[in-house]
Amino acid sequence: MPSSPATxxxxxxxxxxxxxxLEESCALYLKSLIPLQTKEEHEKTRSIVADFLASDLSKSLQQRLVDIDHASPTNWLEDNFWLKKAYLEWREPLMVNSNWYILGQVDAGHPKQLIANNGVQPKGLFSQFQxxxxxxMIRRGLEYKEIIDREELPVDMMRGNKALCMWQYSRIFSVTRVPLHHCDTLVQANAKEIRHIAVLLRDQVYTLNVYKEVEKNVWILLTTEEIENALLTLIGHVExxxxxxxxxxxxxxxQRDNWAVARNHLLAMEPTLHRSNLDKIETALFAVALDDYSNGIDNASWTKTMFCGHQGLGNGHNxxxxxxxTLVVENNGMCGFSGEHSPVDALTVSYIFDYMLQVPTPGEKSHAFIHPSSHVTHHDQVVFEHLKFKTDAKLNHFIAEAQITADATAALSDSNVLVFKDYGTNWIKKTGRVPPDAFYQMVLQLAYYRIHQTVTPxxxxxxxxxxxxxxxxxxxxxxxxxxxLVEGFDNDQLGDAEKYQLLVKATSAHREYTAIASDGHGCDRHLLVLRLLNADHQVLTDQGELVQVPMHPIFTDPIHGQSQVWRLSTSGLHAGIRLMGTGFGTVYPDxxxxxxxxxxxxxxxxxxxxxxxxxVSTEKLMEVMQGVLLDLKSLCERVNGNVSKL
Structure with missing residues (x-):
């Protein structure tokens, strides 16, 4: 059998x-505004857009973008704009606001005692199964890294046997976002040369070598047993x-500027030691957080742990x-991923987590807790370092202020996971007879409308x-x-066939837009960059002076900003059979x-x-969504018949 092409x-x-x-972006943009405007408002916007299209300015901005594209080694958007504008310039805390989480399934051999009573376990102890x-999972994650290093990961393909870009797979390991004044940066070490991970225990940071040198410049991965022994050694050390x-x-x-100032102070206070420590954290292949605490395995409690940190020590801790x-494992043995969004999309990283979960934890499982005096550690076989940081009154003040912000961020956040088991994509295809992703998007549209009695971008x-x-x-x-669809669905004057046709039309329109956007012809990224270019565009006057061009009304028209207030910010992942839920923070507070x-x-x-x-609370939203899912099921079955029991 021929081997698949290298990654x-x-x-x-x-x-x-x-x-x-310009024409296609403006047409798509205008079409998207119709549901948000009155006829009079839309006519006014239409004339503004027409003026933009006819202007020298739009043609000049477009040609600047074409020049940028020609000069870009890979991608006009990614090379020049996207990372900074979407992520690195954003100053809000990463916790909840930007970082995403994924929840992992219960292990096949999970000791039942650890997940009884909602998985709440004694504080301050680590468990053997944990x-x-x-x-x-560390060992499985490292194996995945080596598959990528050897370029043995199959190329993701789409229909027509065309390759998808695999670049994001090279942006996962040894990558860290570093806070700098006004705009963060990403630092990345060569993961093939890095031998350590970062392990967090009770707010202490350790580096742990997960490779050993068997002969000069020949390194091999530690076995699972050796990694387990190493983690026990670290636990012994922290206790x-x-x-x-x-x-x-x-x-x-x-907040990112605050963290940048604090980090700068940390480095200035003790340049050699603290720079070395931060370098070790930032170059680590990934982080592992072992919590000597369990916040509960109900989805509201579990997501709080994944979003906001070790709930026993406090928000933002460990x-x-x-x-x-970061791989997070609580002392009840439940696990999850916490991810930083800028270097790579969650979808790509989710495949690593899925790979870690594919094989159950081997060996005899114990629900016992580790007591400080009950285990022997083998420091001679474990290469680790406890990173020691010096502090002063100013740094202590920074930490206290960060704690206040972390508590406020966590208190404001309401998170949960709705698991709906009545039907899935099989039923949507067979009985609903509409595209599944578009169907779920309409569920969200209808739920929002039922709650707020209006539509939203x-x-x-x-x-x-x-x-x-x-x-x-x-x-x-x-x-x-x-x-x-949302205005007609609960209208008693409409019959089932009419309502179903509204669903078909709405899902068809969504599928059409999805194809346009996936093809790189959506309007949002294009208009974003044209606006950024307009902000620094200059022309020569008749007197030969360079002057700044004012922003075109297309960008100052109130609907331009309003149409991007994404009160529903949504994303679909793969089926995620081993993943119990995934989420990210809302982009807008309302x-x-x-x-x-x-x-x-x-x-x-x-x-x-x-x-x-x-x-409304996530609990209320989930209740409304559940009702919408059942109502849509009932409608489709009345119209199309219950052709599938799935």
């Missing part, structure tokens, strides 16, 4: 991200620690939120990985047809962040909102 071997075959034409499972460091990791949950991903992520270094484009879910995993017989919605008067 990165088809990158050269990928086309560059296209620059959409360490076993963490060691197993005997007479002088613990301050909880420095809380600073990573702080995490390094800047790392590209809605963001859904479209992947543009058919292009070199393609990341995402916006699918504007709200359409004339989706508005007609909105909802919703990530869903649609499987053949069920769907999981991870939801986050804020505790503000403008929104």
């Amino acid at each position: 990165f071997s088809l990158q050269h075959t990928l086309p560059k991200l296209p620059v959409p034409s 360490v076993q499972r963490a060691a197993h 005997k620690l007479s002088e613990a460091n301050v909880p420095l990791s809380v600073l990573t949950s702080w 995490r390094w939120f800047d790392k590209s991903f 809605t963001y859904e992520t479209a992947a543009t990985r058919k292009y070199l270094r393609g990341r995402t484009e916006t699918i504007r879910t709200l359409s004339v047809d989706s508005k007609a 909105g909802y962040g919703i990530n869903y995993m649609a499987a053949p017989t069920l769907v999981k919605f991870g939801i986050e909102s804020k505790n503000v008067p403008e929104t």
